[in-house]
Amino acid sequence: MSRVRIVVADDHSLFRDGLLALFRLDPHLEVVGEASHGEEAIDVVTRVAPDVLLLDVSMPGIPVLTTINFVRRRSPRTRIAILTMHDELALRTSLLDAGASDFWSKSVPSRELVKNIKELVRAPQRDKVQYARGRRPAGGLLSAREVDVVRLVGNALSNKEIATRLGIAEGTVKRHLSSIFAKLGATTRLDAARKAARLGLTVLE
Known part of the structure; x- marks a missing residue:
């Protein structure tokens, strides 16, 4: 060759x-x-x-x-x-x-x-x-709303603060976080924020 x-x-x-x-x-x-x-x-x-x-x-x-x-x-x-x-x-x-x-x-x-x-x-x-043949995770990457949530997580906002900032219920924030953790394989909030930043989805400040 x-x-x-x-x-x-x-x-x-x-x-x-x-x-x-x-x-x-x-x-x-x-x-x-x-x-x-x-x-x-x-x-x-x-x-x-x-x-x-x-x-x-x-x-x-x-x-x-x-x-x-x-x-x-x-x-x-x-x-x-x-x-x-x-x-x-x-x-x-x-x-x-x-x-x-x-x-x-x-x-x-x-x-x-x-x-x-x-x-x-x-x-x-x-x-x-x-x-x-089977490497794709069922959930795919993050939705636009999930990107908003994980970006604010990276800014060290609490669930309540994120809910207020986005105009959604705190329970909705928790559901988004569960989905984000599953899609990114994250174990903590900081881990999720770092992995999203590594993908270029957000900028970790």
């Missing part, structure tokens, strides 16, 4: 350097760029049009969903592979819906990561098929 051209986007320089060194050991891989935040990743991909963008979720700057959307427009042939410590189902769903080709944990062994990258180029729909 021809060499797979890769861009690595991760804000942790030590981790990024480790990936670059790993890929440079394989004669079938070619590192053509690196980035430490979303805007830089978009610029590099636009310039070099790699086969694969290896993209971290939690980087400074624009949300990861925005990065994916821009990359898809600027370089449609580039496969976007998410490499992250965060493996929530709602996060996986939203990123695949936005146009990512696959989603891998940072705990994956190096040999398996290299294999995954090569397979992604040979069979880019492999993960999409598995995803379509």
Whole structure:
């Protein structure tokens, strides 16, 4: 097979350097760029049009969903592979819906990561098929009202304060929160706010 051209986007320089060194050991891989935040990743991909963008979720700057959307427009042939410590189902769903080709944990062994990258180029729909067969959570992502609620949760408002701000009953706020927790796989209010922010649905202040 021809060499797979890769861009690595991760804000942790030590981790990024480790990936670059790993890929440079394989004669079938070619590192053509690196980035430490979303805007830089978009610029590099636009310039070099790699086969694969290896993209971290939690980087400074624009949300990861925005990065994916821009990359898809600027370089449609580039496969976007998410490499992250965060493996929530709602996060996986939203990123695949936005146009990512696959989603891998940072705990994956190096040999398996290299294999995954090569397979992604040979069979880019492999993960999409598995995803379509049952990875989607029944509830999908958040409704507009749920985004309003979790945004105010992130601003440290109580249920009563949220109800007053939105003009709804406090019991309705609680029902929205139950739905938000289920969809995001959250265990606490702060956890829900952080996960919503990571998805680019809100900004955690």
